Amino acid sequence: MDGPGPGGAPRSGAEGTVHGAPPGAALHGADAVPPGGSGNSGGPGGPGESRTSSVGLPGAPGAGGEASDTGRGRPYAGGSGGDAGPDGEGGPRHAAPRASGQERYAPAPGARRWERVVLGTPAAHVEPKPPPADPYRPDTIFDGWSSPGLTVRLASVRGDQHRFGGPPRQDDVVVAWHEPSDRVVFAVADGVSSAPHSHIGAALACRTAVNDVLAQLAQERSEPDWTRVLQAAAYQLVMRVAGGREPGERDRAEAARQLATTLVTGTVAARDDGRMDVTVVRAGDSSAWCLHGGGYHALLHDGSAEDGDISSTAVVALPRLLPRTRPITYTLPADSVVLVGTDGFGVPLGDGSGPVGEIFAGALQDGPPEPRMLAHLLDFSRETFDDDRTLLAVWSRRAPRGGPR
Numbered sequence: 001m002d003g004p005g006p007g008g009a010p011r012s013g014a015e016g017t018v019h020g021a022p023p024g025a026a027l028h029g030a031d032a033v034p035p036g037g038s039g040n041s042g043g044p045g046g047p048g049e050s051r052t053s054s055v056g057l058p059g060a061p062g063a064g065g066e067a068s069d070t071g072r073g074r075p076y077a078g079g080s081g082g083d084a085g086p087d088g089e090g091g092p093r094h095a096a097p098r099a100s101g102q103e104r105y106a107p108a109p110g111a112r113r114w115e116r117v118v119l120g121t122p123a124a125h126v127e128p129k130p131p132p133a134d135p136y137r138p139d140t141i142f143d144g145w146s147s148p149g150l151t152v153r154l155a156s157v158r159g160d161q162h163r164f165g166g167p168p169r170q171d172d173v174v175v176a177w178h179e180p181s182d183r184v185v186f187a188v189a190d191g192v193s194s195a196p197h198s199h200i201g202a203a204l205a206c207r208t209a210v211n212d213v214l215a216q217l218a219q220e221r222s223e224p225d226w227t228r229v230l231q232a233a234a235y236q237l238v239m240r241v242a243g244g245r246e247p248g249e250r251d252r253a254e255a256a257r258q259l260a261t262t263l264v265t266g267t268v269a270a271r272d273d274g275r276m277d278v279t280v281v282r283a284g285d286s287s288a289w290c291l292h293g294g295g296y297h298a299l300l301h302d303g304s305a306e307d308g309d310i311s312s313t314a315v316v317a318l319p320r321l322l323p324r325t326r327p328i329t330y331t332l333p334a335d336s337v338v339l340v341g342t343d344g345f346g347v348p349l350g351d352g353s354g355p356v357g358e359i360f361a362g363a364l365q366d367g368p369p370e371p372r373m374l375a376h377l378l379d380f381s382r383e384t385f386d387d388d389r390t391l392l393a394v395w396s397r398r399a400p401r402g403g404p405r
Helices: 160-165 198-218 226-242 249-259 343-349 355-364 371-378
Strands: 027-031 051-055 140-146 150-157 171-178 183-190 263-270 276-283 287-292 295-298 328-332 337-341 389-396
Touching (some): 140 171, 140 371, 150 171, 150 263, 171 389, 183 337, 183 389, 198 226, 226 249, 226 263, 226 276, 263 287, 276 287, 287 343, 287 355, 343 355, 343 389
Antiparallel strands (some): 027 051, 027 328, 150 389, 171 183, 183 263, 263 276, 287 295, 287 337
16 A cells, blocks of 8 residues: 555465446435544544435435435535535535536557557556466456346555565455355455555555455345444454464554555445445545546545544554444445545545546446456556555446446
């Protein structure tokens, strides 16, 4: 997890094969304290419970714009940069409305089709150095698949800084399908750059989180215990250091030094009318967005000093956790796209109004591209942005769109 300047695999395979309705639906958000954020202990619901609010998605006909009394205005109320504007304003600050007549992204023809996409001033050319051989970490992974209700695309690429210096891709992503409920279960992690084995931590965290969610759903729980999910992921990092013995504080400190990683995990399910029910929870600064109508609507934010019930989680990464873990839940429009990514994507995306937001909106909002196309696009060249990048995208199959390209 580097800042702007110069990593994994999905669920099926040793280090991974990669996995892959009507506008106007209301958007529902639950007030939450992400892992690492401190909350107002006097708030409704108490620790471990979500609080639901309803707010209209800008541009969605018939959607209400007034939040309910509980969890009022979150997460589209005022917040830190990248979040929505205050209640009653015409749209979130994180929106980047698509210009009239804007065309969908298409690669260059012929031999230039797979040349690296350049956005603005390109980064210097880097010939990648080989990463350490054990464990094997491919430079780039991508995948795509569809369940009856959802389509998944994902990609993860090693950033130019790691290609130049030789460290492995520190991002990781795992996606699985829970067949009985037709839910997509996901985890995206960004290993902390200062931790020498954070790529291992990211892989452990993703696999543990997805496996624990699947295990809980197999017990026919309506919703997983998300505090347990994050605690299980953190415990696996500590046990990696402890080597099987009961871990102590020294092991926890060593795991934080060696294996620290962010984590965003959750589920997506499609309703009969195409709308998507999304639940997300996180530790660290990776994030999630709803792409709708050309705009990027932040599903997670870091909060500010004025946000008494949601505080910044940017400095907290696994295996460290604060005790309050509250999931954030939404119902998103059928023609939207759920995006989950590391800050290698989120930082250059910014508020979505620049060239990165424009090209991804053109490529994703009208339907899923071929999986390799997402990897190609994610590997864009833009000066000063050379961190590892990971992006997961989920579409409802019950919305009218074009097919894969």
